[in-house]
Amino acid sequence: MARLFLGIRGNRQIVRVAGMNKEQHLMANKKIFASAAAVQNHAGGKAFGKSDEQALVQYVMTGTFNDTFYVTGESQLTEVLARASQVPDEFLAKLAIYGREKGMMKDMPALLCALLVARGSGHSEAVFKRVIDNARMLRNFVQMLRSGVVGRKSLGSRAKRLVKGFIASLNDYALWEASVGNAPSLVDVMKLAHPKAKDERRNALYAYVMGKPVDAALLPDFIREYEAFLAGKSKAAPLRAPFQKLTALPLGTEDWMRIATNARWTMTRINLNTFARHGVLRNPQMISMIAERLADREQIIQARAFPYQLMTAMLNIGDEVPGEIRAALEKAMQVALENVPAFDDDSLVLAIDVSGSMGNPVTGRQTAATSKVTCLDAAALIGAALRAKNPSAKILAFEYGCREVVVPHDCKVMTIAQKIKAYHGGGTNCGSVIQYLLDHGIKTNNLILVSDNESWADGYRSDLSTLWAKYKRDCAPEARMINLDITPNPYSVNAKRADTLMVGGFSDDVFAVMKAFLAGNTDQVDAVKAVEI
Template sequence: MKFNFLAKEKNNIVNYEKAPAFSLTSEYELYAAVVTTSLNASFYEKDTARLDRIKDLINKCDPVFVAKLAIYARNEMHMRSVPLVLIVELAKIYSGDSLISKMIVKVIQRADEITELLAYYQMANERNDIKKLNRLSKQIQKGLATSFNKFDEYQFAKYNRDGVVKLKDALFLVHPKAKDEAQQILFNKIANNTLETPYTWETELSQLGQVKFFNEAEKQKAFTQKWEELIDSNKIGYMALLRNLRNILEANVSGFHIAKVSDYLSNEKAVLNSKQLPFRFLAAYRELKALNYKYTTMLLDALEDAVMMSAQNIKGFDINTAVVIACDVSGSMQKNISPKSKVMLYDIGLMLGMLMQNRCKNVVSGMFGDRWKIINMPKRAILANVNEYYKREGEVGYATNGYLVLEDLISRKEIVDKVMLFTDVQMWNNAYTKDSFANSWNRYKKIAPNAKLYLFDLAGYGQVPINVEKNDVYLIAGWSDKVFDVLNALDDKNSALNYINRIEL
């Protein structure tokens, strides 16, 4: 299936900065909105606006595309909440074949996603009576029943939480058919609340937290021993380790155990299997930078090594391909991606930009706001580079004058192959001259006819500053380094939508 990039009717629209913009098809707008959302308020949209827009776009899109987008968002972009939204909202308007159930089986990757999906189903359908999940969609029921056979006792016990919908509730509701006798015994344990308590860092620390200690020194010693025991157990997941590096340092564990943590963090197989979004490494790095412990630098080095490992699979460009990387540091990019996160869109753009810079041989990089400034960094220290950019953002101001990246190339008559902007694509000209992003690109194409422009949309607001239907302009959206897989799949006859549509149901 092939989708046009733009609506057939080119409406005269403006972006959130009141600058001229171009609209996208429903499929392209949904793609950009989905892969750039944490379902929290963005700079330009209120709390429910993004969710409402996604629901509206689902109604306008091909159901098969919506299903494939949900699978892409979960399995390749490593998003958890929004794929469940796509399932439930699509199920409201689509029935008749096995599309929904197939979609569910491919999206559900953790045991708690079974109950999370049902909780959203209950909320989305405004079920307020006693039997809130009565009359469950048959296709949702079928998909969840199949998904029950994907998990073992440890996985069920780990996520057997006291939420609005419990695993026991889900089991009774969807009636999964056990694949063998052992699975039936497991289902009986879920029903009888007799799942064995799993050995996890959460359960172990929770139990220790309930112990009364004689004094603070005794408590410190107990937590040191517990963290060392947890590290030796090799049962702390990669994300849990990233999030607990500060706690591990504060627990004053031995240098041997810090070395063990560092080795695991920078282990190539562990890094690739962890499927961490790039900004997770940055968040951990910044948390550690502020600490004054004797082993802090060892962990900082391990995080740099981990990011280098994660970048290995990114297909960069050789010495014969000239690349410009421009990171948007405007005011609208300085918005936290969620209320509980210290990470901003600004950080994500810098992180992705530095990852790509690391993989290119012939590259110039910099940042733009009121001005465009080239700030070339060494390739080795990706996280340190991001931090350096972060400290210097005020040097270019806070507008979104992306056109200046192109005007600089024109003025220097510099011919490059690829221009990449990491941005919320809310371009405008704060000097209010006739120059616009689209005009600058059209002028640049006259001196560099083979150049290609890539807009990495980090916000998904639904408009673009240039017609992406022609002149070698592409829109790619998302916060994961997997966006570079899309980049390398693009040519004159492809789009990000074609990449998603390759997914089999």
């Protein structure tokens, strides 16, 4: 019988069955939502259910509503809505802010913001101001509300007021720049919110963005220059125009060099292939200028660049991008990794999951524009960054079994990552890490394990949780484990213990959480609760 998910009411989900709305208890399957008992993970292996707060943090810091190796986007949505119905608005508010500001995530924070607005929460306006910080996030927010998944399909008076306020806060150029993008477009959003200004020129800009007839004399200079070039009335290519609009114009190499010269750091990083395709990178002066910009520490920090973004750039650039620019991205990576902690521990062990499921795109599979960066890429980068800051650390790669990855003392981050990735393949056996430590008599004070946590190739007698208890008892009573999970799921490979940190995400904030844990047994839920609204 066909069922259609309609939304959440309290702790029930509303479904349409044979044309009628019925309510079902979301918590019917207690096995899924257990916080201590052993359960089965998506791969069929032994796992431990997370609490509602722990699971929500994991989903927000890793989820994108795209299909992963084991989990569909739809199931992520259902799980998040179910868990969100069990926690206070204050926690959701703090988590939305944490996910956006610390995790730099988009979809999940926008969903939580929309959910709070739909609930009429007193925290919704404060969350909106911090989470909906650009046009892409605004479109996400409106899409979430209009989809009906949070219990409504209209914006409502509060959401309209928030959207109007956001649009009014944009300067003229930022508003024009925000008009790029679809599903929904800014035009769709403006049709829903009906923003109006007291200023005649601003209203003219609103009309222009929405494609309505307008007196050109009232428009900003940069739009008139763009329209003049578009109409063939000017030969000078506009320098101030959204990049996506420039790519559609009949521009020559000289035009592109002028655009590249005036580009911001992020725009430069994202469009290296575009510059190469248009001949910009055949000019030695342009190569040096772009390389200098990309390696500029102040600009890197101002752009809030983090390692995952730089790895994406490195994996995506084509052969036409010269070595000088590739080297500049390497330098930028070093700056972005400055907050990776150096542990006062010569026995540190870094265990990286290289199993087959780690080959899935880290942001999930999409119908278009699926990321080239895999879970393994992200895990290897985290391991390599930690190894670069902790040269005495031992690197282990595991799948069915476990082996050591030997790298030179002064090896660069991306080179270390490539060496880890060379072992890709096999089934997931997280317990093999502890078994390796036991078999080789390796004592560590701190073990950092990076995985998708879908361990299944171990068996109940050799699972990580059982072996960790044995290792603590027989080998290293003071040892601590940091279990970093980079995929959206409600399970952990280990039971919750004081000596074990469960942390989720693939932004550089995970390093701060690790450092805090080793300083005082705090965890990621505590980090969320520490957010000030």
